[in-house]
Amino acid sequence: MYPKPVDFRFTKDLFKFILFLACISGCGFLYTIVVMIMRGNTLRRIIVRSLDIITITVPPALPAAMSVGIINAQLRLKKKEIFCISPSTINTCGAINVVCFDKTGTLTEDGLDFHVVRPVKASIKDENTSSISFMEEMTELTSRNGLSFDGDLVKAIATCHSLTRINGVLHGDPLDLILFQKTGWTMEEGVGDIEEETQRFDNVQPSIIKPSDDEEAEFSVIRQFTFSSSLQRMSVIVFDPSEDRPDNMMLYSKGSPEMILSLCDPKTVPEDYLTQVNAYAQHGFRLIAVARRPLDMNFNKASKVKRDSVECDLEMLGLVVMENRVKPVTLGVINQLNRANIRTVMVTGDNLLTGLSVARECGIIRPQKRAFLVEHVPGELDQYGRTKLIIKQSVSSSDEVIEDDESVSVSMGSSTWKGSSENDGFSPTNTEVEMPNAVTTENLDHLIASSYHLAISGPTFAVIVHEYPELVDQLCCVCDVFARMAPDQKQLLVEQLQAVDYTVAMCGDGANDCAALKAAHAGISLSDAEASIAAPFTSKVPDIRCVPTVISEGRAALVTSFGIFKYMAGYSLTQFVTVMHLYWISNILTDGQFMFIDMFLITMFALLFGNTPAFHRLAHTSPPTRLLSIASMTSVIGQLIIIGIAQFTVFILTAQQSWFTPYKPPVDDEVEDKRSMQGTALFCVSMFQYIILAIVYSKGKPYRGSLLSNKPMCALTVFATLLCLFIVIWPTELVLLTLGNVDLPDIYFRLFILGVAFINALVSFAFEKGFVDYFLLGYWERYKKKRSLETIVDYVPSDHIRRPSMNGLTSSRTETTLLSGEGQQLHMTKTPKTDEGQQSSSLFERIISRIGGEPAWITSSIPQSSSPDITEPEHLDRTF
Numbered sequence: 001m002y003p004k005p006v007d008f009r010f011t012k013d014l015f016k017f018i019l020f021l022a023c024i025s026g027c028g029f030l031y032t033i034v035v036m037i038m039r040g041n042t043l044r045r046i047i048v049r050s051l052d053i054i055t056i057t058v059p060p061a062l063p064a065a066m067s068v069g070i071i072n073a074q075l076r077l078k079k080k081e082i083f084c085i086s087p088s089t090i091n092t093c094g095a096i097n098v099v100c101f102d103k104t105g106t107l108t109e110d111g112l113d114f115h116v117v118r119p120v121k122a123s124i125k126d127e128n129t130s131s132i133s134f135m136e137e138m139t140e141l142t143s144r145n146g147l148s149f150d151g152d153l154v155k156a157i158a159t160c161h162s163l164t165r166i167n168g169v170l171h172g173d174p175l176d177l178i179l180f181q182k183t184g185w186t187m188e189e190g191v192g193d194i195e196e197e198t199q200r201f202d203n204v205q206p207s208i209i210k211p212s213d214d215e216e217a218e219f220s221v222i223r224q225f226t227f228s229s230s231l232q233r234m235s236v237i238v239f240d241p242s243e244d245r246p247d248n249m250m251l252y253s254k255g256s257p258e259m260i261l262s263l264c265d266p267k268t269v270p271e272d273y274l275t276q277v278n279a280y281a282q283h284g285f286r287l288i289a290v291a292r293r294p295l296d297m298n299f300n301k302a303s304k305v306k307r308d309s310v311e312c313d314l315e316m317l318g319l320v321v322m323e324n325r326v327k328p329v330t331l332g333v334i335n336q337l338n339r340a341n342i343r344t345v346m347v348t349g350d351n352l353l354t355g356l357s358v359a360r361e362c363g364i365i366r367p368q369k370r371a372f373l374v375e376h377v378p379g380e381l382d383q384y385g386r387t388k389l390i391i392k393q394s395v396s397s398s399d400e401v402i403e404d405d406e407s408v409s410v411s412m413g414s415s416t417w418k419g420s421s422e423n424d425g426f427s428p429t430n431t432e433v434e435m436p437n438a439v440t441t442e443n444l445d446h447l448i449a450s451s452y453h454l455a456i457s458g459p460t461f462a463v464i465v466h467e468y469p470e471l472v473d474q475l476c477c478v479c480d481v482f483a484r485m486a487p488d489q490k491q492l493l494v495e496q497l498q499a500v501d502y503t504v505a506m507c508g509d510g511a512n513d514c515a516a517l518k519a520a521h522a523g524i525s526l527s528d529a530e531a532s533i534a535a536p537f538t539s540k541v542p543d544i545r546c547v548p549t550v551i552s553e554g555r556a557a558l559v560t561s562f563g564i565f566k567y568m569a570g571y572s573l574t575q576f577v578t579v580m581h582l583y584w585i586s587n588i589l590t591d592g593q594f595m596f597i598d599m600f601l602i603t604m605f606a607l608l609f610g611n612t613p614a615f616h617r618l619a620h621t622s623p624p625t626r627l628l629s630i631a632s633m634t635s636v637i638g639q640l641i642i643i644g645i646a647q648f649t650v651f652i653l654t655a656q657q658s659w660f661t662p663y664k665p666p667v668d669d670e671v672e673d674k675r676s677m678q679g680t681a682l683f684c685v686s687m688f689q690y691i692i693l694a695i696v697y698s699k700g701k702p703y704r705g706s707l708l709s710n711k712p713m714c715a716l717t718v719f720a721t722l723l724c725l726f727i728v729i730w731p732t733e734l735v736l737l738t739l740g741n742v743d744l745p746d747i748y749f750r751l752f753i754l755g756v757a758f759i760n761a762l763v764s765f766a767f768e769k770g771f772v773d774y775f776l777l778g779y780w781e782r783y784k785k786k787r788s789l790e791t792i793v794d795y796v797p798s799d800h801i802r803r804p805s806m807n808g809l810t811s812s813r814t815e816t817t818l819l820s821g822e823g824q825q826l827h828m829t830k831t832p833k834t835d836e837g838q839q840s841s842s843l844f845e846r847i848i849s850r851i852g853g854e855p856a857w858i859t860s861s862i863p864q865s866s867s868p869d870i871t872e873p874e875h876l877d878r879t880f
């Protein structure tokens with residue numbers, strides 16, 4: 001539960017930038033000592049002045065100023081009922097480029113709807129054999145008659161839960177609650193003669209559960225094995241007092257169909273069990289299998305027996321099918337995130353096909369794209385002794401369940417993929433698209449449109465983690481649905497995504513999401529239970545609308561932090577330049593001038609800077625996270641040069657005026673009068689420069705609202721500008737006295753100072769908007785990105801294009817050496833087809849399109865050694 005160390009580029013750059021400022025202050029320090037000695041100043045004055053320069057260059061108020069944007073974002077989030085317990089995470093949210101969603105309760109409604117039950121029925125065929133099959137769908141759970149094993153399915157559903165009654169109201173897992181209410185049974189806890197009950201059940205106080213249609217019957221739950229996501233099941237040991245034999249106990253279990261199947265005696269399971277499960281799951285239903293086991297043990301033993309020893313050899317009772325409705329806002333939010341180029345991933349503890357169906361419904365898997373399931377074949381090994389992997393094409397819910405013979409087999413190393421299905425998505429028509437070298441919007445769109453989706457389940461993920469570690473990164477980059485994931489696997493997935501340079505948000509509501517919520521850069525909890533303790537953000541509104549809000553506020557906070565930092569750095573450097581000029585004549589700004597700049601101008605602007613709200617729409621890209629980028633550094637240094645030129649002009653020209661009186665530095669320990677004409681002139685021009693910097697660095701669209709949306713800052717700008725104009729144009733006695741200014745007698749010179757400030761403003765705006773924003777951040781960054789994509793894509797065609805075979809004919813197969821690890825490659829061989837109009841389905845393009853950059857593993861060198869098949873043109877493989 002220790003907090004994760006904040007490892008954010010922005011924070012690292014911040015420290016580097018402060019180091020850079022410290023270096024400047026070091027230069028200033030030396031300059032001051034040299035100049036002060038040259039001018040014959042006293043030792044005391046030299047020490048004071050040189051130390052002054054350090055506090056001027058590295059502003060002590062910087063940390064406070066930096067947190068203003070974050071505090072404002074936190075307050076705005078609070079208004080939207082999103083609570084943040086770790087404000088430092090807000091900035092990180094600005095860089096999020098993948099969001100992992102839990103399914104149940106997050107994308108879909110928490111309160112599921114009961115759909116049907118499919119009880120299992122045993123029918124006697126002849127004397128020796130009986131057949132087990134599913135009964136028809138039943139929409140009611142209240143009738144005990146006619147169900148298998150004397151109505152035990154209903155008994156199991158009514159008793160196998162962990163509901164508790166608090167103040168007369170039942171509380172617990174929503175699924176348990178709905179199922180229990182559906183039975184119509186009643187539950188009593190600690191009512192009646194408690195003492196008698198306690199004695200009767202050997203000091204265990206049981207819950208008494210009674211059917212609605214039988215006054216006499218009552219069932220006592222004497223042991224409960226609680227539900228756990230990693231076990232995917234829960235069980236209870238129930239005693240029926242009517243039997244009046246203390247050793248007549250029944251264990252009821254319910255859990256995921258796969259888990260209960262693995263615990264059941266195969267003879268009690270219908271042959272078409274998995275087909276039925278897949279058929280429901282494929283239509284997006286959530287399934288719970290129910291089973292029982294008669295136990296021959298007394299109360300004492302039942303209350304101490306180990307879970308593993310009783311949860312085996314179960315008799316299958318049937319399936320409960322629940323409706324899994326997607327929340328109304330889910331589709332809109334996922335679309336919004338997709339439009340903003342933020343990848344969405346589903347990571348659920350539920351069935352793979354159910355997850356896939358919900359992923360389609362909510363837009364994580366686009367309707368027009370194909371989805372493939374990556375599965376392992378337990379017990380089957382490839383030539384390297386590793387568990388064999390297969391890929392199956394998923395069909396949409398309207399189609400039939402996929403058949404096994406439509407699968408595409410995959411193996412590692414030099415072996416091949418064999419695609420048997422005509423439309424398996426890996427057909428050569430899809431793999432032999434020639435890639436043009438130039439990366440244009442059209443062909444990128446084409447690549448994105450032609451990509452497919454992958455889905456994987458927890459057990460296969462575990463096999464890949466242990467046996468194919470070199471594939472984990474790649475899989476994390478291209479898989480969209482991770483199903484049947486245990487809590488620690490959810491966490492591992494988040495960490496893997498972080499390892500390939502994604503900034504990850506995790507949104508979930510259950511206890512099984514806690515580890516992932518903690519591991520993510522930004523964990524967003526939709527419940528106020530366990531998940532909210534692990535997650536930095538908790539939304540009171542239990543749907544995923546909070547995700548884009550958190551991201552856009554994070555982006556706004558990040559841009560604000562950048563802006564404030566640059567503003568504070570600009571302010572320090574501006575004051576540094578002023579002081580450097582004045583030190584040349586052994587002078588410094590007066591206390592009043594320092595106070596006006598530091599306490600009024602800077603403090604007020606820094607306070608109001610972060611008040612600008614987030615932009616109402618999520619932009620297509622995230623804001624820059626690097627403070628030490630060319631753009632940021634150019635901006636700060638460029639503004640410093642503009643400011644320096646303006647101040648130097650004023651400093652020099654003041655000294656050339658006919659009315660100019662040079663400053664007389666104090667002799668020895670004489671009381672110092674800091675007022676000087678050059679000091680006043682520099683102060684006058686620099687006042688405007690601080691205002692200009694605040695406006696220049698207060699960036700608006702596409703991450704924050706415009707400056708006009710920050711009304712207090714607009715008002716401050718107008719007020720401060722008018723006040724500064726007043727100070728320059730009408731230097732009244734009061735103004736001169738308060739600020740320590742000297743009267744500059746010539747009005748035209750004062751107007752000239754205003755002119756310099758005005759030109760400074762124009763040049764600063766033109767430089768920031770035209771050069772930094774448009775050229776460096778826009779054109780240059782796009783060019784760089786395009787270049788890096790071209791470099792990658794240049795490499796792809798050599799593997800994608802058709803190769804002449806030995807006999808001069810076009811090779812019938814394609815090969816890609818993409819994503820290869822330490823000589824371990826996943827190969828795919830395809831039979832050719834002539835239709836070249838089809839699209840390429842390479843994982844590679846998907847990764848490029850998604851990441852928009854090069855994760856570490858793409859840039860790793862391509863192994864020299866290829867598989868033996870590659871040397872033989874007739875057997876070229878496609879590496880996956």
Ligand SMILES: Nc1ncnc2c1ncn2[C@@H]1O[C@H](COP(=O)(O)OP(=O)(O)OP(=O)(O)O)[C@@H](O)[C@H]1O
Nearest residue numbers: 102103104173229232234254255256348349350512
């Ligand atoms: N109360 C329960 N009793 C028995 N089995 C349950 C219960 N709740 C869930 N299950 C089964 O255990 C599986 C795993 O549950 P888990 O809570 O890890 O994930 P989930 O709720 O299905 O999905 P998500 O991770 O998206 O919330 C479920 O798919 C379901 O089959």
